[in-house]
Amino acid sequence: MDDRRRLARDDEEPHRGGRVRAVFPPTQPEVSLSRALLSPRRIALVGASADAGRLTARPQRYLRRHGFGGELFPVNPRAAEVLGERGYASLADIPGQIDFAYILLGTEQVEAQVAACAARGIPVACVLADGFAEAGAEGAALQARVVATAKQAGIRLLGPNSMGVINTSEKIALTTNAAFEAESIPTGRVALVSQSGSMMGALLSRGAARGLGFSHLIGTGNEADLTTGEISSLLLDDPQVDVVCLFMEAIRAPDMLAEAARKAHALGKPIVALKLGRSPFGAELAASHTGALAGTDAAADAFFRAHGILRVTMLEALLELPPLVAGRRPPARTHRAVGVMTTTGGGGALAVDALGVRGIEAKKPDAAAACKLAAAKLPTHARLLDMTLAGTKPDRVMAALDGLRAAEDTDIALAVIGSSAQFRPQDSVAGLVEAAKLPGKPVAAFLAPQAEASLRLLAEAGIAAFRTPEGAADAIAAYCSWRAPRDVVARAAPAVAIPDAPDEADARALFVALGLYSDAVVMQEAPPPALRYPVAAKILSPDIAHKTEVGGIVLNIADEAALREAAATIRARVAAGAPDARVTGILVQPMAKGLAEAILGFRRDPEVGAVVLLGAGGVLSELHRDTSLRLAPVSEDEAREMIAEVRALTPLSGWRNLPRGDLDALAKAVVAVSRLAALDGVREAEINPLIVHGEGQGVTVADAWIVRA
Known part of the structure; x- marks a missing residue:
């Protein structure tokens, strides 16, 4: 970014030297933020060059x-x-x-x-240069x-590092x-807020190639003051905007973004986001398993889902999804299923396969859809309504889509069009266009060939028209995951004091205060009297999160003599493996066996705030990465959704006549x-593992850990 640091060198030299003290006289009438930011008519270009290159x-x-018809004021002391x-x-x-002043x-x-x-x-004021935070x-x-200077004067700042x-x-x-x-820029009804200035141009050009334009493009850069959320809220008020798209590198000011999302839902103007950072390589891993599992992109996913923001993972989908959701609200419930018709067998199979990878099923017509299809003398028996021989005659396409939209167990009707889209x-596309005019579930298209004219039509x-089956699947998966912003019920904090260096006993006391009994x-x-043998013994230390890694656990201890020996062994191992660790004692608890082990964790994510995680538990939890995550706190219904999303916990529902687990107790936990x-x-x-017993028998805290804020 050196070009931005050295913007003024040859012919612009306003204000060299040290800091300048600001003076704040009331020199002009008040202008609304929306007008000054989005519709300025008198613009100062500070550092404008007289060299057109x-x-x-x-x-x-x-x-x-x-075609800007307002007034421009280039600031250049040498010209x-x-x-x-x-x-x-x-x-x-x-x-x-x-x-508006653009500082160049x-x-x-x-x-x-x-x-x-x-x-x-x-x-x-907007700042182009980088070299700041x-x-x-x-x-x-x-x-x-x-x-600080800007705030004292009541100036709103865009950037630094903003392309305007x-x-x-x-x-x-x-x-x-x-x-x-x-030479020309297509307009549209989709606004883009981008933390990357260069991606504004990339998305503009990609959209223009297929006849898609934007109403606004705003580069937020560092977001030192104005943030994605606040700018989105302003854009939602504009009658020229139907959808707001976000290209994000980080979630800054999550409360403002959540507020914008609630406003978007109330106005019926969806927000679609593409956020970088899905790779675990950039994730900050914490001491606990929860930190390793929730410190990835899962927390951002939970944030978007909780606030009704549609999330895509592909650049193409960020462009292609908006027409699918414009003017719509989140469906009351989704089936994660699609009705698919095709005029190309291979292209249709590609679409079905890509959808399946994203967990979206291409459904056979149900009774309602089959009835309509049969009346039109169209096939009714397969996942893929193959019309390759029938072609794309408008009346046939209309009939096929009319039948597929009648299904009661799908969310979208997808048309896959072959070579006719090109030639x-x-x-x-005529049949598609006419079918989409009728009320009902959304209609979308995947065009198998390179077909720019059809895309524009x-x-x-x-x-919504997709160039690739993967882009179609990404967008449709986002639509099928779309929910209204959740209502959060305030929950009282547990009344418990947490020491500066808590060990597992302190963690267990915290969980007891939350209502999770701990028999330790x-x-x-x-050895303490009246123990129920066999027992487990573990090192107590505020410095050791993973006890197995230092030999700090002995299981299935049969009696008091064995417990004395196990305690001595544990202390010796820890002294050798973690000589600097503070040891506060040995924790002893009865052995417990259940139907499954879960990890149940809590973490304050640096971007989105408090999250709760449920997953497959035990020492291999990070390896399995079979988890579900939500913003905290959650309701019992949300907790049950989380349980259903963890594959390792599926047997607890009585799957294939296996014993049912106490899912009520798990949800309450x-x-x-x-x-x-x-x-x-x-x-x-963190509780890892949390042992889940049979139906009506509760859960057991087997291991616990906390970290002070």
Whole structure:
């Protein structure tokens, strides 16, 4: 990003030297944030270059190229004229009010220019340069000073590291993104908020290639002040916006994004997100199994699901999903199933296979669908309604889709179109377009060939059309996972004091306060009386999370003499394996055997906040990675959903006549642990394993761990 740091070198040198103290006179009338940010009419370009080939000349060139009719004020102390427009030596020299200042100077000059914006009372300032919080401690300190100056003056700051603001309907191309060298920019009813400036141009060009346009494109960069959530909320108020798409590298200000999601649901304007970081390589692993399992992208997934944000994983799907959900609300329930018709056998099979990989079933027609299909003399017996020989005659396609949409056990009707989409675009999509006009479940299309004309026709008709079966499956899986934002019931925090260095006994006391009984005692020298043998003995230490790794556990101890010997053995092993660990005693508990072992954990995720995790338990929990995650706290219904999502717990439901487990007790345990969200003093907590007994026999806390916040 060196180009952004060295934006001003040759012909622009406003304000060299040390920090500038801001002065805040009320120099202009108040302008709403929405108008100043999204629809500015008087724009200052601070550091605008008189050399049309330079990066810092682009905003002025692009604004005029794409028809901006407002006033521009290039600030350049060395040029009386900048690209045919009057130049100004400083912001102070510009007459009248200014809605928006785009600061195009290098990093070291930004602080002075934000102070100058403050002196003029400019409502919004955007910073292009990088080298701030993302660059280390010095950059973070600079960013903090810039934000403080802006806040003191009432300025809203976009960036740093922002490629600007585009509003296509108002012909505002206030950006340095090279994609706007294009002669024309298609407009649309989808707004894009992107933390990556370069991806704004990539998505713009990919959309334009298939007839899809955007209403707005906003680059948020570092989000030092204005965040994805707050900007999304502003965009939702715009009558030109039907869907808001997010390209995210991180979830910043999750409360604001959650608030925007609730607003989106109320207005019937869906939010679709693509967030990076699905790979575990970038995940921060904590000391507990829960940290290793929940410290990945699973927490972000839980956040999006809880707040009714559709999440896709592919760039193509971010473009292609919006027409499928525009004007719709989350279905009351989904079947994770699709009715598929095809005019190409191989293409249809590709789609069915890709859907299946994502857990979406291509269903055979049910009774309602079969009745309609039979009346139209179409096949009714297969997962794939193959119309290869019938072709894409509009009336036949309409009849097929009408029949598939009548099914009561599917969510979407998908049409897979073969070579006719390439060579006969009008004929191939006509039936699709007419079918989609009728009320009912969504209709979508996967075009097997390269068929740009058909893609454009479908885009004009507002029909979701996919270039690849994988993109179709990604988008349809997002739709089938779409739910209304959940209602969160406030739950009281447990009344318990947590020591500075808690061990397992302290963790168990916390879980007892949550209602999870713990049959364990602490042993120092002599074995406690009245134990129920056989027992397990474990080292007690605030420094040892995984006791098996240091030989800190002995199981199936038959009597008191064996317990004395086991305790001595444990202490010796720990002294050798973890010599610096603080030892607070030996924990002794009766051996317990159940039908299954689960891991039940809690963690405060650095991006989204409190989460609760349920998964396959035991020492191999990280290896299996068979888990379910939700934002905490959860309701009992959500807890039961989590249980159903963990494959290892399926036998507890009586699968294939196996003994039923106490799923009621397990659900209550999940709810109880999720209440830790109200206890600020806990960063992580875990029961692993939690032993699940037979129906009506409860659960047993076999091992516990907590980490203070």
